Amino acid sequence: MNAKVVLTVGCIAAAAALCVGSALVGAQTPTASASPSQIPDLGGIWDGTTRARPVNSERVPWGKENFPELNERALAYQKVFDEALSPKYDCQPSTSPAIQYDPYSMQVSQWPDRVVFRYEKDDQVRTVWLDGRKPTIYDWGIQGFSVGRYEGNALLVETDHFVFDITGFDDYNGIPSSQLKKVRERYWREGQELRATVTVEDQLFLRKPASYTTRWLPQRPGYQLSAWDCDPETSRAPVRMMPQKYK
Amino acid sequence: MTSCRWTALGLAAALIATVPVIAHHSSAPFYDATKKIEAQGPVTKLLLRNPHSFLYFESEVNGKKVEWQVELGPAASLTRTGWTSDTLKPGTIVRVSGQPSRAEGSFGMCCARITRPDGSPITPGGRVTEEQQPPGGGLSR
Numbered sequence: 001m002n003a004k005v006v007l008t009v010g011c012i013a014a015a016a017a018l019c020v021g022s023a024l025v026g027a028q029t030p031t032a033s034a035s036p037s038q039i040p041d042l043g044g045i046w047d048g049t050t051r052a053r054p055v056n057s058e059r060v061p062w063g064k065e066n067f068p069e070l071n072e073r074a075l076a077y078q079k080v081f082d083e084a085l086s087p088k089y090d091c092q093p094s095t096s097p098a099i100q101y102d103p104y105s106m107q108v109s110q111w112p113d114r115v116v117f118r119y120e121k122d123d124q125v126r127t128v129w130l131d132g133r134k135p136t137i138y139d140w141g142i143q144g145f146s147v148g149r150y151e152g153n154a155l156l157v158e159t160d161h162f163v164f165d166i167t168g169f170d171d172y173n174g175i176p177s178s179q180l181k182k183v184r185e186r187y188w189r190e191g192q193e194l195r196a197t198v199t200v201e202d203q204l205f206l207r208k209p210a211s212y213t214t215r216w217l218p219q220r221p222g223y224q225l226s227a228w229d230c231d232p233e234t235s236r237a238p239v240r241m242m243p244q245k246y247k
Numbered sequence: 248m249t250s251c252r253w254t255a256l257g258l259a260a261a262l263i264a265t266v267p268v269i270a271h272h273s274s275a276p277f278y279d280a281t282k283k284i285e286a287q288g289p290v291t292k293l294l295l296r297n298p299h300s301f302l303y304f305e306s307e308v309n310g311k312k313v314e315w316q317v318e319l320g321p322a323a324s325l326t327r328t329g330w331t332s333d334t335l336k337p338g339t340i341v342r343v344s345g346q347p348s349r350a351e352g353s354f355g356m357c358c359a360r361i362t363r364p365d366g367s368p369i370t371p372g373g374r375v376t377e378e379q380q381p382p383g384g385g386l387s388r
Contacts, residue, residue: 238299
């Protein structure tokens with residue numbers, strides 16, 4: 001074995017040791033703040049269709065009791081809002097706090113250093129980091145950047161780094177959300193059900209935080225999420241049926 | 248008793264053929280929920296897609312042939328309840344009643360009830376709709 005080979009093998013071994021070390025650190029971190037008995041079993045495929053809850057609309061899940069208090073800026077945006085502008089008609093995915101309430105299924109995978117939410121609607125994947133990492137300048141996006149921790153048999157998630165979205169509050173009320181939007185989620189088990197309280201704050205549009213609580217039921221055994229594969233042509237097709245607000 | 252049963256069956260048939268538009272947008276800016284229209288003609292195409300599926304069929308309006316665009320639910324929901332792209336093949340005559348579109352000169356409908364011309368369901372067993380919402384629903388806040 002010559003010196004070059006020894007050096008190469010040594011480097012590979014060192015790299016492998018580093019990788020294993022990192023994985024162990026990652027594996028230790030989430031349990032540092034919660035004992036295994038405090039980590040709820042949230043994994044699986046969860047049914048958020050009409051079996052579990054009323055379908056979303058102008059008044060669901062934001063009804064009389066929890067509709068957000070909009071500031072003047074939000075009201076002004078709402079007044080000039082044009083449905084044709086809505087990016088969903090060009091397949092832009094839904095964002096928090098709406099995507100959690102879309103009436104489809106979602107898959108939750110709990111790993112030592114992260115929890116992954118995969119939504120059937122819009123083929124969206126959200127990663128909730130449990131390892132204490134911080135967002136970088138590259139982490140802005142429609143789903144933002146999420147960190148979380150287990151506490152009191154619940155998963156607590158905090159998300160920021162959202163990009164501005166003209167319909168970033170919900171699909172129905174023409175309320176935008178800004179780059180300062182923050183969403184807090186709390187997930188817990190209630191018997192067979194998965195429940196969550198979703199709270200949104202946005203100092204550029206909302207006078208105070210607003211929240212809703214919802215639930216999912218376990219999907220039937222063997223269910224697999226289907227691909228959404230949004231079709232741009234049919235996505236915009238309804239807009240032809242609407243009188244144009246602006247010429 | 249028999250007449251009650253037939254009334255119930257008739258109501259069920261009407262329900263199972265009704266295809267709601269859900270989850271993606273409000274129908275109000277596009278369709279007038281205070282009006283109802285009905286048209287009949289051959290299917291030209293059925294697009295089972297997300298976020299909306301569409302049924303297209305032709306009929307005559309004021310002596311002129313027009314193509315109707317009927318907005319249906321997303322493929323993700325319709326396929327769960329038995330729809331396939333062969334459910335309504337081109338040439339199949341359908342009777343469609345629903346809310347008319349609002350844009351001037353447009354021929355669209357939503358929230359439609361789709362049957363064969365004699366009013367019978369379009370698939371054997373008629374299982375072509377979204378699941379009904381449970382009474383009282385779930386938690387909303």
